Amino acid sequence: MAEHIFPMNRAVAGGALAAATVLALTVGPLVAVAGRADGSAGLGPADWAALRFTLLQATLSALLSVALAVPVARALSRRRFPGRAVLVTLMGAPFILPVIVAVLGLLAVFGRNGLISHALGLFGLPPVNIYGLQGVVLAHVFFNLPLATRLVLQGWQAIPSEHFRLAASLGFHKSDIARVLERPMLKQVLPGAAMVVFVISLTSFAVVLALGGGPRASTIELAIYQAFRFDFDLGKAALLAVLQFSLGAVAVAAMLALRMPDAGTPGHDRPLVLWHGQDGAARLVDALWIMLAGALLVLPLGAIVARGIGGIATMPAPVLAAALRSLAVSLGAVLVGLSLALPIAFGAHALGRRHPVAAGIMEAVGTLAIAASALVIGLGLFIMLQPLGDPLRWVLPVTAVVNGVMSLPFLLRALVPAVARIETRFGRLADSLGLVGWQRLRHLHLPRLRRPLGFSAGLAAALSMGDLGVVALFADGHQATLPLQLYRLMAAYRMEQAAGAALLLLVLALALFWLFDRGGRIGAET
C-alpha cells in the first residue's frame, strides 16, 4: 500500500504531541500531588471505609442498573406504542443532564418533602430517607439505567429478525428463545454495560457530595475533597488521589478487556417484530416496566421544570453572573477538548496503518481521562501553578482545561471511527489529488466530520456546563460557576432560588448540546 512509501509524518507527530499533552495533564498532576505527600499521613480507618463504600456503591449501581435495564429493554424492543420514540430519545437526556440538577429533581421526588414521602404520609407512613447509600445508588441508577437500557436494547435489535422468524417457525417456546437467542446476546452485552456504569459511578463526585457524606457514606473522591478543602492535608489528598487513580486504571483496563458494546448515536432505533411475548401477561409486565422506567426518568425532570419556573423570576444576580462564567468555561472546554481530540484522531489513524499497537496506545492515552479523577487533575494543576502566584486566579481556566480533558473519551469515541470511515472511502482519491495537510483537513475532513464533531462537541459542552468538580475545590464566591452556585443555594436551603437556578442550568446545558449538534447537521452531507 501507498502508506508504506509515504507515512503521514505530520499527522503522527501532531497526534503524539496531543497525546503527550494529555498524559502530562493526567499523570503530571498525579506526580505533583504525590510529591507533596510527606508519607507520614498513611491511610486511616476512615479512608479504608471510603474505599469500601466507593466499591460497594459502584458495584450496587452497576448491578442494579443492568438488572433493571434487561426487562425495560426487552419491553421496548417488542412493544410499539405512541411516545415510544420520545421515550427512547429521552433516555439519552440523563447523560447530558447536569448532575446537581438531577439530584435536585430526585430530591423533589424521593426527598423528605418529595412526592413519595407525601404519598406515604397519606397512609401514616414515615417519609423516605434519600441520604446515604440508598440515595447515592438511586441517583446512579437514575443516570445509568437509561444508558444501560440503550446498550441492551441495541443488543436485542442486533439479533437478526430472521432468527426470531426461524424460532417462530420451529415452534420455540419462551424458554427456547431465551436460551438460544437472548441469553447469548445478554452474555455479550451485560458485562460491558455493567463495567461502564461501574466506572462512571466510581468517579462520581457531585452525587456523593450532595447525597452522601458522613463517615458511613463517603467515597474516595469525597475524601480527597474534604482532605483538601477542610483539612488542607495535601499528603492525605495525594495518597487518596493515587488510590483513586489506580482504582480507575484497573477498572478501565477491565472495561477495555471486556470489548465494549457500542453506545451508538441517538435515533438509532429500528423496529423489531417479535413472534413471542404477545400474550396478555407479557404485555402487562412490559407495560409496567416501561411505566416504571418512564416515571423514574420523567418525574424528576418534570419536578425541576415545575418548581423552577417560579424561581426563575427571583433569580439573584450572582446566579446570572455564574451562568456567564459557566458558559465561558464550557466553550473553553470544548476548545481544549477538540484541539486535543482532532490531532489524536488523525494521528492514531495515520499511525494505525503501520503500527496498530502504537495507534492503540495513542488512543488509549486520550481515553485515560476516564480513569483519572477530575479532582485529582485539578488539584495537581493547582500545585503545579502555585509558583506562578496566587493559584486562585487560575480557577476558571483550570476548570476549562480539566473539563476539556475529561470530555476526550467521548470526543475520541465519535471522531476516531469517523476519521477512519472518511479515509477508507476517500483516502486514495485525496492522495491521488495531492490533498494533504490543511487542504485535506479543510476540503475533506471538516465537511465530512461535521455531524460527529457537532454531536461530540455538544456532549462536551453540556457535560462541562453541568460539571461540579474541580471548581468546588477552590472557587470562592467570586468565581463560582452555575452548578456550584446551585449547590450553595441548596446547602443554604434556599430551595426556590435553587430550583430556578437548576432550571436555568438545565436549559443552558440542553441548549448548548442542541446548538452544537444542530450546527453539525445543517448542510452536512452524509
Added chain:
Amino acid sequence: MLKLDHVRVRRGRFTLKADFRLDAGAITAVIGPSGGGKSTLLGIIAGFVAPDAGRVLWGTDELTSLPPARRPVAIAFQDNNLFPHLDAFANVALGLRPSMKLSPDEKARVKRALERVGLAGLERRRPAALSGGQQSRVVLARLLMQDRPILLLDEPFAALGPARRHEMLDLVAGLAGDTGATVLMVTHDPADALRIAGQTIFVDEGSVHAPRMTRALLDAPPGALAAYLGPA
C-alpha cells in the same frame, strides 16, 4: 512510453508479476477475472501499491517511489470518485488545484471542462443531485482538469447501463484523442475493449500478460482467457 520492468508485488499468498510496456497515447483495456490482480496493477502504476521488486517507468522518469499525487497519473476508481459534500464545480476544481483557490482564468477552464463533458449549467449541483451518468461526466471533467499523460480507469462506469457506458467510453476516447493521454482501463466486458481499446492486457491469477491487439486476442483467446470469456 509506460514501462513496468519486472515488477513483483506480494500480498500474503497472492503474488502479482508484471513486465510490459505501453506506447504513449494508446488506449489499453485490462481484462480478467475478479481477484486476478487488475486493480493491483492499476494501484502499482498510480502509486497506491508499492512493488516489492522492479521499477515503474514513464519514458525515462522512474515513478516507483513517487507519491500518487506527484505521478503523471490521474485515476478514477470504481466508486467514491466524487466528494459528496462538494458541488460539481468544486469536485472538478480539485483536479486543478487542491486549495481550490482559482484565478478567473482557471475558473473559466473548469467551466470549459464541464461544458466539454456536457454538464454546462450543472456546476452548482452536488453529486447526490446528479444522475449516475452525470456523476461519471464530472469524474471525466476532473480527469481532464488534472491533465496527466496517464489515465487509469478502474471500472468507474461499471454501475452504468450499457448505453450510458458506451457514451462514457466514447467520451474517454475523444478526450484521450484531444490530450494524447495514455489510457489503461479495467473492464469485464470484451465489448468495451473492442469499442475503444486498440490493445488488451489479460490479467489472471497474478500474471499480467503482455498487451496484444484486442481484436486478435478476442478472436483467438488463449486457454485461460477463453475460460474467462466462456463459450462464444
